[in-house]
Amino acid sequence: MALREITRSVPASGSSDALTEDRARWIAACEAACDKVYRAVVAMGAPAHDAADAVQDAVEQALRLKTPGDRPEGWLFVVALRAWKRQRWRQRLFYPLGALRGATYTEQRDEQIALLVELAKLTDRQRTVLIALYALGLSQKEIARILGVAPGTVGSIASQASKKLRKRLGEET
């Protein structure tokens, strides 16, 4: 991941050029989280190119944050997800123009990976919770904070979705 190039092109919001220790730690954490977040966005149903674009958008925004936190995974995931949904909306809106130019837009999902196929059958909220829990390794509290719901709600969504997914994956194998 070319995070070094991005950090050079995006100026930090602080007044000095020198990276503070906190900012350096935040950048390193973002760098470490990129691949994990990318896989999580793909697991949400995004095509690989769109997921890469969305993660890049999220990283650029993360580097502009004035008060960076400790763990960027949840923040990057939510921002990347929003960026992908915006992009998908635009692609659908301009689809007729693209079709006139001969360009085709298809939402390609990896049908080879059973997990992704089964995840696609869950609701958006269930999929988000499971991916945040298992793909990003976030805690129940962290998921509740990024989704703006109570921790108990996260627990209930996770257990319902796990039950459903477990049954479906069991049927597959």
Place this chain on the structure above:
Amino acid sequence: MTDIHDPVIEDAFRRGLSRIPAMHSVQVRARRRPTTRRPLLLGAALAIVAVLGLTFGSIESTAATSGFSCADIPTKVRVWLASLPVGAEWHVTDVDGVPELVSQNGGATSVAPAGALARSGCVQMPASSPSLRAP
């Protein structure tokens, strides 16, 4: 707080996600958005300008060649002039001191919404040329 981790699902995620190819720098640098979005917006803007230009341009040219010397002809009168068939004649009448444009086309009488025209001063009574030929 109870542990909500399910070891079976955790294992399925570990195996499933490991099969997704990693994101690499080439994909990140080669962003497709600028090449897809900008031409679309530019094309849409040009199409709108072209449609407006064709619509109002034709009305403008009709009004300009129909005998008016005033540049500020009200839009309603321009539209009326543009709606007249080729060769139709129109003339100015005096209705209680207010000039009115009337065209008789095959027996059907058409009256222009000429109140605005009179206020703009494009036609003065008595009209210097009571009957002019529309294009």
